[in-house]
Amino acid sequence: MEHGSVTDSTASSFSIMEEDHTLANSVRFVLNQDPRVAFCGYSIPHPADNKVNIRVQTTGDSAKDVLKDSLQDLMVMCQHVRGTFDTAVSDFRQNKTAEGMDIDLNKKK
Amino acid sequence: MPKKGTKSTKGTDDEPQQQQNKLPDHLELQRTRVICKAGAPTHTEGFQYSGAYAAMGVDTSVSVDKFCMNFKVEVKRLTEDDMEFDMIGVDASIANAFRRILIAEVPTMAIEKVFMVDNTSVIADEVLSHRLGLIPLDADPRLFDYMSENDVPNERNTIVYKLHVSCQKGSPRLTVKSGQLEWLPEGSQLNMAAPAQSGNKQKTYTSFSQSQKDISKESLGVKFKDITIARLGPGQAIELEAHAVKGIGKVHAKWSPVATAWYKMLPEVVLLKEIKDDDAEKLVKKCPVNVFDIEDLGNGEKRAVVTKPRSCTLCRECVMGPSEEQVRLTRVRDHFIFTIESTGALPPEVLFTEAVKILEEKCERVISELS
Ligand code: SF4
Numbered sequence: 001m002e003h004g005s006v007t008d009s010t011a012s013s014f015s016i017m018e019e020d021h022t023l024a025n026s027v028r029f030v031l032n033q034d035p036r037v038a039f040c041g042y043s044i045p046h047p048a049d050n051k052v053n054i055r056v057q058t059t060g061d062s063a064k065d066v067l068k069d070s071l072q073d074l075m076v077m078c079q080h081v082r083g084t085f086d087t088a089v090s091d092f093r094q095n096k097t098a099e100g101m102d103i104d105l106n107k108k109k
Numbered sequence: 110m111p112k113k114g115t116k117s118t119k120g121t122d123d124e125p126q127q128q129q130n131k132l133p134d135h136l137e138l139q140r141t142r143v144i145c146k147a148g149a150p151t152h153t154e155g156f157q158y159s160g161a162y163a164a165m166g167v168d169t170s171v172s173v174d175k176f177c178m179n180f181k182v183e184v185k186r187l188t189e190d191d192m193e194f195d196m197i198g199v200d201a202s203i204a205n206a207f208r209r210i211l212i213a214e215v216p217t218m219a220i221e222k223v224f225m226v227d228n229t230s231v232i233a234d235e236v237l238s239h240r241l242g243l244i245p246l247d248a249d250p251r252l253f254d255y256m257s258e259n260d261v262p263n264e265r266n267t268i269v270y271k272l273h274v275s276c277q278k279g280s281p282r283l284t285v286k287s288g289q290l291e292w293l294p295e296g297s298q299l300n301m302a303a304p305a306q307s308g309n310k311q312k313t314y315t316s317f318s319q320s321q322k323d324i325s326k327e328s329l330g331v332k333f334k335d336i337t338i339a340r341l342g343p344g345q346a347i348e349l350e351a352h353a354v355k356g357i358g359k360v361h362a363k364w365s366p367v368a369t370a371w372y373k374m375l376p377e378v379v380l381l382k383e384i385k386d387d388d389a390e391k392l393v394k395k396c397p398v399n400v401f402d403i404e405d406l407g408n409g410e411k412r413a414v415v416t417k418p419r420s421c422t423l424c425r426e427c428v429m430g431p432s433e434e435q436v437r438l439t440r441v442r443d444h445f446i447f448t449i450e451s452t453g454a455l456p457p458e459v460l461f462t463e464a465v466k467i468l469e470e471k472c473e474r475v476i477s478e479l480s
Contacts, residue, residue: 016475022209023471029202033159033170068479071472073173077203078469080177082462088194089458092184 012063014054020044024052030070030077036061132167140169142439143374147428155201155442171200191450192457195375197443204372204445210464211370216255217454218248218268218329218353219363224299224314226348232339240339241272241351242363244287245332245452248353250366252324256354262297262315268329268353269293269315272338275346283341288334290351294321299350314352332453366460368450374440376421380413381437389413392435395426419446 016023024042031040039057056063132140139152140162156162159170179198186193196204223238230237248268256266270290276283296317321329339347358365378400384392392413393401402416427436449457 014479016478019471019475020209022206022214022468023475025202026206026468027472029157029200032157033172035160035170064479068476071476071479074203075469075472075476076173077176077180078465078472080173080180081182081199081203081207082465084180084182085194085458085461085465088182088184089187092187096187 011057145438222352276341287336372445375444384413
């Protein structure tokens with residue numbers, strides 16, 4: 001899974017099977033927000049391969065730990081998104097029943 | 110894109126005096142907006158690196174706390190099978206992950222195997238099977254398990270439907286609709302081999318140990334009963350049994366839970382100067398979706414105002430020609446108008462939460478693999 005140099009733990013490439021842009025691009029975003037990251041990027045070596053390579057170079061910490069932290073952060077973000085979304089939906093429902101009719105202010109076209 | 114090396118030049122004195130943590134307006138505009146000119150949009154690519162403006166003493170990174178503080182959702186429309194909401198304060202990469210998961214990775218049930226007993230209609234077996242596969246089923250996929258290669262079809266991973274229609278000789282042509290698929294909660298009724306000698310119960314293509322009526326309170330029919338499956342001429346008949354299993358859109362689009370899921374960035378229309386009288390009239394006429402309106406200033410003067418920026422399609426009609434300098438069209442980079450159209454198995458708001466959960470699971474999986 002992890003290809004990196006044996007001597008330098010601050011730079012590694014991670015090869016993740018069965019994943020694609022969905023995860024890799026989001027993780028890259030989160031990695032880029034981390035001040036410990038000096039460089040990160042990802043690539044899909046071949047469209048027929050079901051895998052993605054993520055490259056992480058850090059300013060000193062272990063690349064593996066930084067990637068793990070980023071994934072953890074992404075998870076926390078997702079949980080927050082889910083919570084916020086659920087509240088927004090229930091708020092919307094409540095307002096709608098309060099108004100008692102279906103006013104669609106933002107309908108397009 | 111600025112070079113990352115610029116980070117170290119923090120605090121050099123040829124920088125203009127900068128307010129702490131605020132970029133000059135033109136840079137802030139480039140950072141937070143995609144700017145649409147008459148020719149082509151500019152600054153389409155966001156700044157990925159959080160330290161891009163570090164040289165100016167501005168930290169643009171999005172830590173988890175910052176994200177949680179700024180993230181907002183506003184539901185704009187919510188019906189049984191479609192919804193529109195605004196997702197504010199999120200990067201395109203994450204919004205796109207949700208969209209991709211919605212389309213390709215949220216599971217549903219769809220017909221996968223068809224046992225053809227009789228088909229004398231003009232539509233070929235494989236075409237008919239394909240059509241059946243695409244019919245949206247009204248079954249909650251969360252009640253079911255995936256069927257892997259060695260699994261026997263049972264009440265937890267397979268839903269069985271029967272279709273038996275024929276058109277009598279001498280009667281007019283018959284249209285077979287999806288509503289004629291009959292759900293068999295007790296499992297398959299087809300025997301696997303010729304009847305055995307003994308009076309044993311015949312082995313069928315499924316082995317249900319309990320009725321599916323105990324699993325699902327609602328009947329697991331088709332979502333829309335008026336989809337045409339085939340047409341039969343006099344004397345033709347179709348008899349088949351269809352088995353639906355759980356799957357994801359990545360494998361085949363029939364398992365995609367959404368008709369579409371898409372987002373667009375919020376359009377922002379700004380009038381750069383006062384537009385009056387005739388020019389105002391002209392501007393209002395130009396826009397095909399009536400983004401602008403006329404405001405009466407009294408004393409016979411009129412002024413153009415932006416009233417409905419949300420419906421702007423960015424056709425750029427208003428920035429063509431001489432009016433180019435009057436209007437600024439931008440899109441807000443972190444404000445997404447997200448629309449989900451469900452095919453019916455799950456309501457759209459549930460689909461979205463499921464999608465977010467799937468992204469969480471992905472993270473979890475990789476974390477555990479790294480540990
Ligand atoms: S870009 Fe097109 S839709 Fe948008 S405000 Fe201008 S004319 Fe109207």
